[in-house]
Amino acid sequence: MYRLIFKQFFRSKVVILSLVLVVVLGLAGILIGKQFLDRQERATEQVTQYQKEHIERNVKFHQDEMGLLLYYLRFALINQPDKLAGLSIGQSDVNPTIQNVTIRNLEGQKYDTDLVNPSSLQAGNLDLGFVIIYLLPLLIIVFMFNLLSEEKEAGTWNLVSIQSTSKLKYLLTKLSVRGIVLMALFVFLLGIGKLVLGFALDSAYFAFFLLGTCYLAFWFSVCFLVVSFQRNSSFNAVTLLSVWLVLAILLPAGINNYLGNQYPVPEALETMIDQRDGYHKKWDSDKRETMERFYTHYPQFESYGYSEGEEFSWLWYYAMQQMGDDDAREESNKMRDKLMLREQVSKSVSWFVPTMHIQLGFNEIAGTGSSDHMAFLDKTNAFHERLRLHFYPKIFANASALDENWRDFQPEFTEKNLSVEWGNLLLPLICCTVMVFIFAFYFANSIK
Amino acid sequence: MKRENIILIARHFWVNAFRGKVVYPLMIIISLLLCFSAYSGWTYYEKQNEIRSNYQQKARESWESNPDKHPHRMAHFGTFAFRLKYPLSMFDSGIESFTGNAVFLEAHKQNSVNFSEASLSTGLLRFGELSMAMVLQTVFPLIIFFLGFSAVSADRENGTLKIILVQGAGWKEILIGKSLGLLALIVLCFIPVLLLMLYFLTGQEGRAATDVWIRFLCIGLIYALFFMILSLVTVSVSASSRKSKNALITLLGIWLFLVVLLPRSSQALGSYFYPSPSKVEFESLIEEETIQKGDSHNPDDPYFNSMKDSVLNAHQVSSVEDLPFNYGGFVMGIGEKNSSMIYRKHLDELMRNYERQNSLSKITALINPYMAVKNLSMALSGTDFASYVDFQHQAEKYRYELAQKMNELQMEHISPKKSEGSAGKSHVIGKENWSGIPDFQHHFFSFENALKNELLSLISLVLWCLTAVWGVTYLSHKAKSV
DSSP: OHHHHHHHHHTOHHHHHHHHHHHHHHHHHHHHHHHHHHHHHHHHHHHHHHHHHHHHHHHHHHTTOHHHHHHHOOEEEEOOOOGGGGTOOGGGGTSOSEEEEOSSOSTTTTTOOOOOOHHHHHHOOOOHHHIIIIIHHHHHHHHHTTTTHHHHHHTOHHHHHHHSSOHHHHHHHHHHHHHHHHHHHHHHHHHHHHHHHOOOOSHHHHHHHHHHHHHHHHHHHHHHHHHHTOOOHHHHHHHHHHHHHIIIIIHHHHHHHHHHHHSOOHHHHHHHHHHHHHHHGGGTSOHHHHHHHHHHHOGGGGGGOOOTTOSOOHHHHHHHHHHHHHHHHHHHHHHHHHHHHHHHHHHHHHTSOHHHHHHHHHHHHHTOSHHHHHHHHHHHHHHHHHHHHHHHHHHHTTOOGGGSOGGGOOOEEOOOOOOOOHHHHHHHHHHHHHHHHHHHHHHHTTOO | OOHHHHHHHHHHHHHHHHHSSTHHHHHHHHHHHHHHHHHHHHHHHHHHHHHHHHHHHHHHHHHHTOOSBOHHHHHHHOEEEEOOOOGGGGTOOTTGGGSOOEEEEETTEEOOOBOOHHHHSOSGGGGOOOOHHHIIIIIHHHHHHHHHTTTTHHHHHTTHHHHHHHTTOOHHHHHHHHHHHHHHHHHHHHHHHHHHHHHHHHHSOSOOOHHHHHHHHHHHHHHHHHHHHHHHHHHHHHHHOSSHHHHHHHHHHHHIIIIIIHHHHHHHHHHHHSOOOOHHHHHHHHHHHHHHHOOTTOTTOHHHHHHHHHHHHHHTOSSGGGSSSOHHHHHHHHHHHHHHHHHHHHHHHHHHHHHHHHHHHHHGGGTOHHHHHHHHHHHHTTOSHHHHHHHHHHHHHHHHHHHHHHHHHHHHHSOTTOOSOOOSSSSOBOTHHHHTSOOOOOOOOOHHHHHHHTHHHHHHHHHHHHHHHHHHHHHHHHOOOO
């Protein structure tokens, strides 16, 4: 019987057409992911090359003035995306993966955005994540909406109900055929993804697979629930598409609107102004006061004195720059807290909305979510501080630039520790799926 | 074709729709959605504009509070441009959430426009944003399809179609009548949107100039056209399908393809085929070209050295200290001019590349009325790509003029003896100069330009209208009653 059900299933032109369409888009998604990774790799090469030439040129011109040299020099920190990012690009198209900073005031540099086409951002990435989150559910709907109704409408249901021992079992067999086809497609796409993008078969990849599987199971459960209402095909199609529209577009978009309105981030603009005023206004304020504040921050440098009497000194200059960061730090931390809050609220809400949950989950597994970017900003702080502490004493003592081993200053890479929290990742989807299936079976028991 | 018959059929369709159970929950859901998106669009507009103008003012006060100082210090002190939202952005948020909102304007350096909503978002933004326009563009077509898929096919299925035809109604009257009935139902849902907007816009003090009202009218018009096309298409599909079920599946397929698949795929393809440079690449190219032109940081740069010689020659003096103006200001003015020109050239090239990326999805407007309406709606709401590019240009223009003004002040008022450095209290100009410079004012993109940019979409919409009307006429000769 299984073979016949397969045959019957593939006889539908709509099924074949939509399968082909999804496969094509899935492959396109993988290629787009590949392009994203290649682009990142090229940017890494470019920044490495650039940093080398940039340091060489500036050292040539400003070798006797360490303070001036470090005014110009930029150092790169790269948040190299994991290969899995090719499957779920997430936020890493809008958030930069490379920070290229001078040792001056960091708050004025670290929020600089990447060059991106806003129209492309609005349309959204067509990565494999999109295909899984949006299109596979639609495919499931196409497979499932007339599971029972087509038999009733074609008049074959009466035959089936006298011939089979259990009507429910027959329906479940039909469902399993569709499940197998869909899983085969899912595994096929992930397999091609592995071949093209070349990621390792580690726990993150496995988590990606399991999360996807649970999500697909959820959609099967929803479709089965609607089928179990035993209405006609038109009703099922309209209902399922509406559920899809609500879950995949309206609800997440509405929640996003709510978040944007509820938690605006004026702190971002405040930080911008504070870092500027914190530094620039020091040109006109008491020099000694600035230096005292600087030495409160870095008591280890106090021996360099107060450079009084001089109109300008690099010591004073960098102390002023430091004040920009120190004055903006409070607002900057507030902004960070606000963004964490947004993240937290999204995550809590997503427990109840599978589409949101899988999107955030994919991004987290692939290290392309907003929490990963915040971690990158924190690492940028540490990187910048390390550079400062290295160069401050050399600037203050006006050490010769030629004594520095500039070849050591290659772009650095952040360490990503992508760990999978299995419970938080899978439980919400499993709970939703089981609940919907229980309802579905309750209604399906009364199928006539 | 009799007018009474058309009206009769339209009215019958209308009454029938309200007799069914579906229409009430649908209307309730639609109203809730619209109210929520109107409320959220409006609060977002108000909150953001309040925040942004507040900080614009704060930045200005900070600028004006500066004491007497060297003008070059002020050039670096710089100022900010915060992008204000256009009132109609509460209707259609367009690409605004994906564009930066604040930029620091200082001498020598073109900073990026930062803090887009997308960069502050948790990734949920990728599901889209709920705005009134979004509801009209994506949900309304579905509603039209739901309400109209069985308009003709149901009559055929239960045999009433034959009776109507026998009683003297022509096919054309039936098709047009049903389309009108369907359109009337949708307009019933659309009018509250216009009223809501009207309410919000009149509540706006001062800012709601004639420009806004023209745009408002155009928005009403293009959506009305859009709904008309959809009604005609729905009824045509229904009339040419043997069964209601088939009509519904066809219509849902059309919706999925045109609203979900095509826009994203065409944009993705555009980006795939016209990759844009990375930031490092972009910046290093500019830096390289600027250095080639003349590197003001290089003490032995031939360009600046020969310029110095010619300036000294022209004034017949032997050193820059003897010039009648401050040479430092002069050099910086030249440097600013060169680097700005080079930057502008590369930025324009980048924007042209973005436009190339967008061109594919713009062209799809010809086959996809959803895309046409989307583009027009964004342009009319002042939230499209062109408006953003325009803001960037305005900010850069202001930055350039500010830097050059400071260089001029330095040339005129700072002693020629002070050729380097800008610290200290001795070589300064009065603080009254700071308040004399006007603050950055963001001018909204003009209506004519917005419309000119979206001419293709406008043409497409009109063509679609004509095609739909022609399609109905054609069908009325071909359609069969069984």
